[in-house]
Amino acid sequence: MSGVEGFMYPNEVELQWSLLIVLYPYITGLVAGAFILASLERVFKVEAVKPTYRLALLTALAFLLVAPLPLQLHLGHPERSFEMYLTPHRSSAMAMFGFVYLWYLTVVLLLEIWLEYRPDIVRFAQTRTGVTRWIYKALTLGSENLSPSSLRIDDRVGYVVTVIGIPSAFLLHGYVGFIFGSVKANPWWSTPLMPVVFLFSAMTSGIAAVLVLYVISMKLRKTPIDMRCLDTVAKYLFYTFVIDFSLExxxxxxxxxxxxxSFRSLDFMVHTRLWLSQVVIQIFLGTLGPLAVLAVTQLRTFSETLRRRLYITASLLTLVGIFAMRWNVVIGGQLFSKSFLGYTTYKVQFAAREGLLPAIALMILPFVLFYALVKLLPPWQEHKATEA
Amino acid sequence: MEMTRRDLLSQCSKLLVLTATAARALEQAGNAPAPGDTYHMADHWWGMIIDIDKCIGCGNCVRACSQENQVPAGYFRTWVERYQVTEDRDHPLVESPDGAINGFPPTTRPGVKSFFVPKLCNHCADSPCTQVCPVGATFISPDGVVLIDPEYCLGCRYCIQACPYGCRYYHPEKDIADKCTLCYHRITKGLTTACCEACPTGARQLVDLKNPKDPVHAFLRDHKVQVLKPQMATGAKIFYNDLDGSVR
Amino acid sequence: MNRFLRDSGHLARPALVLVAGLAVFLVVRGAVIPKNFGKYGHYRPAALDLIRQHPAAFAGQDQCLACHDEQAKTRASGKHAHVACEACHGPQAPHAADFVNVKPALPDVAALCARCHENDAAKPKNFPQVVTAEHSGGVVCNTCHQPHNPHL
Incomplete structure (x- = not known):
């Protein structure tokens, strides 16, 4: 068989989890990370990051809506996926996904967004015309009460939801790590550190994504960037990345x-088939690179423009690095034989069901959703100030 | 609300009709034991003994399995490996050309320890594959056989990842996970598995660990047996006699 | 207190949506969950019967011997006494079910014998093996050996 080196069990030659399964932890990671950044302002009172609060919530929602799609596309029988809700198997890490997902989507994210945006929704429901008016009418759920006391109650409930949301975000992504970390048959995956590593890499990638989206949105709207905010976000990116890197x-x-x-087999794999994606892209380009850039910005003072460029560079490298990390976990874990005597190869197809094309589409989709969400629920606070 | 006797009767008759229909439906689905079916799941606990000293690597078992179960080409419910172990025990030369469905090209390497190892699902009592199935589409039957429900499997392939022995594969046409059923359709009718039936040397023996008269008890007492990857603690029920330590 | 209730009244609405969603889920789940799920364990008991319905391709020794007692007698006294008929003749359930119309083809002797008896260092030492090319020089095995009782 081509692409096989040494001995594989005959059924192992073909990889089971493809590029789409690489996207799944990457996307949920962005969700968890973005949400945790949002909660910084709300729960930990980091006022400086306030300009990114709503943006982070919408980012989390846009990616969360896309998160189950790669899984669905990967299933042999997607029409049977509802069985996860009918007869969830308690001993299966994967069975929890549906429930954790719904909990996070409805009880945490949608509720928090609704509470945060309620004044805007009600205002739009009263001022807009035509179809949009009815959309906002529906979103008010029939209550237009904006009394100061009701808003105070919203704020307090929103706080509680965020407090519940933090462990939920940890659960959502830590548990994705557990799906891999609990497979005792696979030494590349099987480590109790896996959920923790997944969690911190999730936070890192989520913060980086929000930073990039914030700068791009501001550029597009030709609005000045709040540098105090950007400095703080970059600082948190640096801290979480240091923890993530230490854990790895x-x-x-x-x-x-x-x-x-398993060591000799895995070591050989890292030095050969995973050399580019693991050592070069993940560790050097995607981790040490951005860490060095961020460290320099923490130690020296630069002009605003240069800082902004350095932050953007670091964030983009981070996003590449974390993607490479997901790739190396998911794909790397299937390239070696469980006999530790051989290696196989993974070739990404292009226009196949689990190929590059649907993967690219799935990565573009959250940005389309993000754009739609921003149109529906404008996150710009200064906008509100001028309108009011 | 008060129920009249007539209501009650009509309800009861509806219930009866329903039960009868359900029973018939179940019978047609083969759920109720067919008349003459004397098989009781609770009386059996299936496993297999593989005697390395008897295996000649002919590949009869692989072919028989494929014919009996219509295994798709390139995938294997059972296969045979040939080990060639030199002094460097950590790097044995292992081959299994096309799962040994046509046996092996002969080898005559002097000074090298060599032997065949037939493999199949270990029908683990603490199986990691059934543990991870999110919906209960793969399970251990009451008589100890790890099976897949072909009409319920999602095709998520988590079980394939969880098997330490590489015994599962993704069925390219049915889009579900697939594996050895220990010829469940045969052993529940008093036959042995196709691989055991076709094995010319008796290197594979289906055993019933719950049957006190099964020769397996004497065999396990008189031989030094081993399971594959005992460190995985899967409760494997395929016992290998005279298995070399180099086998993975 | 009244004012508090009035000003938090809107919160009941998303709660209501959630509860309604949950109720719909529970009703649908109750309606479509497979019958008897969990009877023996976390799976559909019907799966057991489904798997048992698979037709057998190998008829099994007992069925062969029900008719072919002559061959069985020949075999019993020789080295192949413990080799089942279908090990060499292949799966014969269709033949056993309809022996009038389904006639098995004779095995290809040259390939068949070599599969087991061709010399290989990995085969058990006490198993009879030959290098066919040297042993017979191309003459097919059953010229000299009777497959059902392979003494010379």
Whole structure:
């Protein structure tokens, strides 16, 4: 069989989880990260990041709506996926997905957005005309009460929802890590650190995504960028990335030092088939690169323009690096034989069901949704100030 | 609300009709034991003994399995590996050309320990594959066989990832996970598995660990047996006699 | 207190939407969940019967011997006493079910014998093996050996 080196069990030659399954943890990671950034302002009172609060919520929602699509597209029988809700198997990490997802979508994200946007929704329902008026009418759920006391109650409930939301975001993504980390048959995945590493890499990628989206939105709207906000977001990006990198290095050191039966096989894989995606792209380009850039911005003072460019560079590299990390976990975990005697190859198809084309479409879709959401629920606070 | 006797009767008769229809439907689906079916799941606990010292690598089992179960080409419910172990025990040369469906090209390497290892689903009592199935489409039957419900499987392939032995594959036409059923359709009718039937040397023996008269008990007492990857603690029920430590 | 109730009244609306959604889910779930799910464990019991319905391709020793007692007698005294008929003749359930119309083809002896008896270092030492090219020089096995009782 072409692409096989050494010995694979005959059924192992073909990879089971494709590029689409790489997208799934990447997208949920962006959701969790964006939400946690939003909660910084709300729960931890980091006032400086306020300009990104609503943007982060909408980013989280846009990506969350897309998150189940790669899974659905990957299933052999997508029409049977509702069985996860009918007969969820309690011992399966995957069975929880549907429930965690719905909980997070409805009880956390939609509720928080609704509470946050209620004054705007009611205002639009009263001022807009035509079809949009009816959309906003529906979104008010029939209540147009904007009394100061009701808004105070909203604020307090919103706070509680965010407090519930933080562990929920941790759950959503930590548990994605557990799906991989609990597979004892696969030494590349099986580590208790997996959920934690997934969580911190999620936060890193989510913060980077919001930073990029914030700068791009401001550029498009020709509005000055709040540099205090950007500096703070970049600072948090740096901190979470340091933790994420430390955890990943801890995992690496532990594996190398213990050198169990799988080590030689995995080590060989990292030095050959994963060299480009793991060492070059993930570690050097996608981790050490942005960390160095961010470290420099923390140590030295630069002009605003230069800082902005450095932050954007670091964030984009981060997004590439975290994507490479997901790739290396999902694909890397299937390139070696569980006999530890051989390796297979993964070739991404283009216009197939699990190929590059649907993957690109799935990565564009959240931005389309984001655009629509921004149109529907404008996150710009200064806009509100001028209108009011 | 008060129920009249007539209402009650009509309700009862409806219920009766429903039950009868349901029973008939179940019978047609083969759910109720067919007349003459004396098989009781609770009386059995299936496994297999594989005697490495008897395997000649002819590939009869692989072919028989394929013929019995219409296994798609390139995928294997059972296969045979040939190990060639030199002094460097960590790097044995292992081959399984097309799962050994046509046996092996002969080898005569002097000074090399070599032997065949037939593989199949280990029908683990603590199976990691059934543990991860999100919907209950793969399960351990009451008689100890790990099975897949072909009409319920989503095709998410988590079970394939979870099997430490590479025994599962994704069926390219049915779009579900597929694997050895230990010829459940045969062993529940008093036949042995297709692979055991076709094995010319008796290297594979279907065993019923719950049957006190099964020779397996004597065999396990008299031989030093091993399961594959015991460190995985899966409760594997395929026992190998004289298995070399280099086998993965 | 009254004012508090009035000003938090709008919160009941999303709660109502959630509860309604949950209720719809529970009703639908109750209606479409497979019959008897969980009877033996977390799976459909009907799956067991579905799998049992698969037709057998190998008839099994007992069925062969029900007719072919002569071959069985020949085989019993020789080295192939414990080799089942279908190990060499292939799956014969269709033949067993309709022996008038379904006639099995004879096996290709040259390939068949070599599969087991061609010399290979990995085969057990006590198993009879030959290098066919040297052993017979191309003469097919059953010229000298009787397959059902392969003594010379």
């Amino acid at each position: 290095m801890l995992d690496l050191v532990q594996r190398t030092y213990e050198a169990d039966e």
